[in-house]
Amino acid sequence: MTHQDLTTGLQIAEWLILATLSLYTWLAKRQAASAHQLLHLNTRIVALEEHVRHLPDQSAIADLLGDMKAIRAELTGVKDALSPLARALDRITIEADESIELKAPSATLRIPKVALHGNLLVNGNIDATGAVRDVEGNSNHHKH
Structure with a gap:
């Protein structure tokens, strides 16, 4: 065998060893990546099972x-x-056998027409923006 044949054989052996190592590295990394993905999927499945367990x-x-x-x-x-x-x-109709007292700082009644049957005692002023009529004419200090 010549030196040339020996060099060629060693180069072929070198290429075969490199190809084998490359294939082994690729398979090992692929398996590691698959194991990592499997662990991740397993974690997700466990979490989903826990959520499903609490559903009605x-x-x-x-x-x-x-x-x-x-x-x-x-x-x-x-x-x-x-x-x-x-x-x-x-x-609403309110009927009482005794007097009724309502207390408030102020009150507003929005009633288009009020009929009052009985006497009205006002202990204070009466301010009117409309006409005040005295039907019987008994107001002695009423002037025209």
Whole structure:
């Protein structure tokens, strides 16, 4: 064997060793990457299983739907019961055997027409922006 043949054989062996090492490195890194991805997927699956464990099952959902229907029916009943009361608030009549006293810093009544049956005692001034009429003409200090 000549020196040339020996050099060529060593170069071929060198290429074969490099190719083998490259293939081994590629396979090892691929396996490490796959192991890392597998660990990541496993962590995600465990987290999802934990979330699913806390979700209500079919029977709990059915119970909730039944409860919601019952609450809706009760609310409809309450609405029906309050409807006459709401209409009655439009025509409130207060009757008392004793005097009634209302105290407030101020009050405003927005009533287009008020009928007062009885005497009116005003302990203070009366300010009117409209006409004040004395139908019986008994105001002795009334001037025209």
